[in-house]
Amino acid sequence: MDNTEPIDPLQRPIPVILCLMVAAVVHVPLLLMKLPLKSFDTNFHIFFASHYFHHWFDPWNTKCFAGFSQATYPPLSHQWVAAISPIFGFDYAYMVVQLASILLLVVGVYRFSLLWTNARAASLAAVASVFVGAESFLVYHAGQLATTSAAPIYLNALPFLYAWLRYGNGRAFVKGSLLFITAAAVHHATLIFGSVLFAAPVLALAFLDRTDGRRAATGKVLARAVAIGLLVGVAVAIVLLPYWIALIHYPITQTPIPHESRANYILSPEYGLTYFIVPWGALILALPFIFLHGSENVKLRPLLFGFWVAFLLGLGGTTPVGSILLGRAFKVLTMERFSYWATLLALPFVGILAAKLIRRFRLAAVAGLMVLATLTCALAVAWSSIEPPDPDNYSVDPVASWLNRDGHDQYRYFTLGFGNKISRLAMMTDASSVDGEWNSGRLLPELMQYSGAALTSSKYFGTGGLDALRAILKHADRYGLKWVFVRDHYYDALLSYAGWRPVDYLEDKTIVIWSKDGVPPAQPVNAPQRPPHWQGLMWGTLPFGSSILAILVLLLIPERRRQHAEAGLHVTPDQGVAARSLAS
């Protein structure tokens, strides 16, 4: 690892502040345009946030699934959106949190890469993180706020983990632990899988490095690993206690729902395009280098193995690896997050490759890399327009105002053919729906026993989806279900034969309101599943509190110069300012 400063500007590390500016230039305009609102899940995250805004200490949300617990999803990203929404409004609050995640990723990739390579390559990796297709794909097409927020926090925690394991640095222990806990409060899956894919390579690196410089006994490294693992494990168990309680009492026993990311990308090339070509983009060209360079360099091998496993899992059903390693979880998880993690693990290699190319081909390499990076990012951003999650652009405002007047909200409703707008509608109306987007939160047996996701898209889930639809229609009386808003006339015959009648039109007759006579007003259901008040207090306090504590500790306990080096920040004159400013 080189701590000297090259004179050639094409050999010097790019200041991190410049990397952040690049990220801002690329993503701020897109976020100001609210592009993520077109994605699959953005409205769902905003819906969760809106609930926290109104009921910070009560995770029980009655607006979907006739009542479900938001304690089934780690709350931190939603709580941050809710917390700043009075200033920005919900949409822009979401964009602000998303932007913060993107900026944190730049820093995280830089700090993580410094563990494996020099500052020059690490800074190039940080620049590459701005353009990485998987990031833009998750932000603008999938709308996975939690995944894209947790990973940067996790990446930022890893250098502290290394410093603790390698040097026994107490401050790094505190900071790393707090960041891990915060990452778990954003997205628990990132912590669980990140422990294997990200933390295990760092642990291995600490073992490999134990004989360099300050020597550390193997036992000590191991003991430190156990110590931080135990502390973080216990802390996460406490911070997310309502989540674990909900999981233990009501385990996810529902029938798995198909997801295209589990397809074989060769047999189903259309899904290969979406879940491999778009997220990976030009990184595909770097794959041979990653394998070769990662294999040749002993210290990079742990990273290579982490990358390799994530890469194979990200291929979904293209290989049997995901199905074998994950078991039943393979049918519950979506695989694009593994591709995302794999691209993050690949970035240190990409930084090294870019540095080598620029050193050899100078400006031609810079130009070539810029073109490839731009095309990769552009394709991923544009994918939300090329293959839009919801091609129809229409407003659900009339539906919300119809539900909110004349006592219509005394009854429950659901929609057919509304795609991912149902969360937006749920946010705007006072009425309760039996449908929703957070499948793991479902408690109604009619929805859980079939392999359909949201009722609004029943037909896309084949027999399973339509069986779920029929089951819920069958028990309309039980749930006070009186209204069905239909934008897709595919369902008309079923509604008609099941005894429903069209009673009103909206939006120039593009939305038909069907009603069932004789349905009693809605009554609360799923009452036993409602988290008690003390859990609501914990849920509203600990996750958000852990993030505040992490911010305070990072701000108030500055890094010492030596600790920068220990934490993987190899300070050079031109980056020292940036590194300090970021760490403080």
Place this chain on the structure above:
Amino acid sequence: MKLALIFVIGVGMFVAMQRAAAQGSMTVQTSVQAGSAFSIQTSGSGEATLYVIGLGQVLKRSVQLGNPVYFEAGSLCDAGHYLVVLEQSSTVETKPLDVMAVSAPGRLSFLAKPSRLPVSVHEGITGAAYVFDSYGNLIVSPMSVSFQLSNSAGSVQKSDVTTHAGAAWIEMDSTGHQGIDQFVAQAGGISSTRVIRQVPGDPCALKMSAQQTGPKLELKTEPVVDCSGNPALDGTIVTFTETYDGGQSTADVPLKHGIAEVAMPAHHGATITVASGVVLGNQIREQ
């Protein structure tokens, strides 16, 4: 000494009389008619506040004791039991006041059920009338209400019923003729009309005929009527069933212009039946 005693007693009586006069009192009628003007006489001297408190209305007046308090017509409209309260600085006096409904009816609420029924149903029609005064108070004193049910054919059923606790009710038979009946309730010059639709009963003596036209058998009912001779309403479903060797054909056909007709496949030796609801008609065997 005696003079002194008499003086002391006299002064004491004077003070007591003064205080009694200052406390004041009121004279209230036991009942008044809703909406009418009335007054409450007060005695004594000084100022007080008078309240008239009922379930749906409260009146408040500042009064100079010794003067009557006038309430203009329309002040108290809701019938019921009221409490009159005279409040002074140190005492409160209460007296009851009943506001009675006006004896003359002002409005009639008339519930007639059902809105539609078959002809010739004994005591199938129910009418209930509630008599209110012009202020909407239920008149609970007995009063005669006249019920009259008349149909387009000219038949009239009429009955007078005395209200009990403000309500009068009656049961009447539907007539043998279908049509729109006027059901009128009348009390003290006020009337209210409801419409009862008498519809035909179950079809009676359902008959059909058959005529073969090529491979088809044209089945046609005679005009379908109920047992009182009223033509069945269009839209009534008539079921034709053709049973033949090992098979059966059916058709649910709505009446149009009182007749149901359908073309069904002709099968040699088939038996054809006709029915409407639970009523069976004639049977035809195809030769």
Place this chain on the structure above:
Amino acid sequence: MKRGALLAFVLIAATVAFIVIGTVWPISTAVAFAGGERLLESSSTPEAAARNLGQEIRLKDWGKAYSSLANRSKFTEQEFVEDVTGYYPSLRTYSSLDHFEIRPLHASDSDADVEFTLDWSTVVGTLPDTRTVHVVRNGDHWEVDWPMQKKPVLPPQVIPVEYLRWDVINRGPGDDWGVQDVDGPNVRIVDMHPVQRAEGVVVLGELLNEDVLPAYVSVTATLHRKDQSAIGTESAFDRISHLLLPKQVTPFLIQFPNASLSEVSSIRMEPFSTLVSASADPVIEIDNEQLNPAPDAALTGQLINQSGQVVNVAHVLGTLYDKSGNLVWVVDQYVDRALLPQTPVSFKIPIPEDLAKKVSSQRTVVATYSFGGFL
């Protein structure tokens, strides 16, 4: 070879191997997304040819499916697609092939017959379509001779229609109390009969509209134990004709899964009716109704649309009685083809084998639906 290069080679080789394994022997989820229970194979046998055709129909790869047919010169691709999906909008038009089964019937060196059962996933449930297809050898492979069903052609004609329709104007929310509204239609349950089946308790019955106006109807049943606690409440859902014209009768069937009749002390039936706007048309004649005995017991017949308008979806409800006229069972089936005027469409509703012997007579009614007939 250096150790590093060897490791890289091993990792890359393992990756390629995993991809090859995952593609040649795909996992179930991958197969489902690729469109079939099994992937396309060489049409080297009659069954393989039929199976490939099924996969192509399932994937809606019409071009490939059409070009694989032996008799494709006799019709166009469009005609083939319409033959499979329906010439007029119907349940089939909006369905997808859920799965299919192939059963060889006969085979020789040059030709074979296979029974092709296609299970179509429609909005009202899975509807089977069974066809016997002829498969012929063409060189080293086999091709399916698709049994085209003739497109119904109607002679030009004028069918006079007298529209009979009821419209309802209800009282407004601002009307005073006591102002008369139109009463709901009088309906009556004329028969009710609970039975124990393997899947639970089933309540069967018939409902009559006694009124002179059309009625929207539904029936709800609640099973009670001896202590009057409720075992469960269910409704007839689609095993009933929800629209009853005057004097019309519908059967109903209410299922209580996992309930036991021995637990039931009483049943509370709640018929519900309300006035609705309705039309008396179309009239559907049910022709050639037959009770076919076991094995393969079924109620069969043909629906003939007597009116001039196309009926897109028809639901046939059959009420089965024993010799004494007691209700035995209610069967139903959706017809996945549109009913064109005067054009017979067959139906075949299976009857449970254990009940078939008891059935002596039947009564069949049809509920119809036409797309776009709103409000």
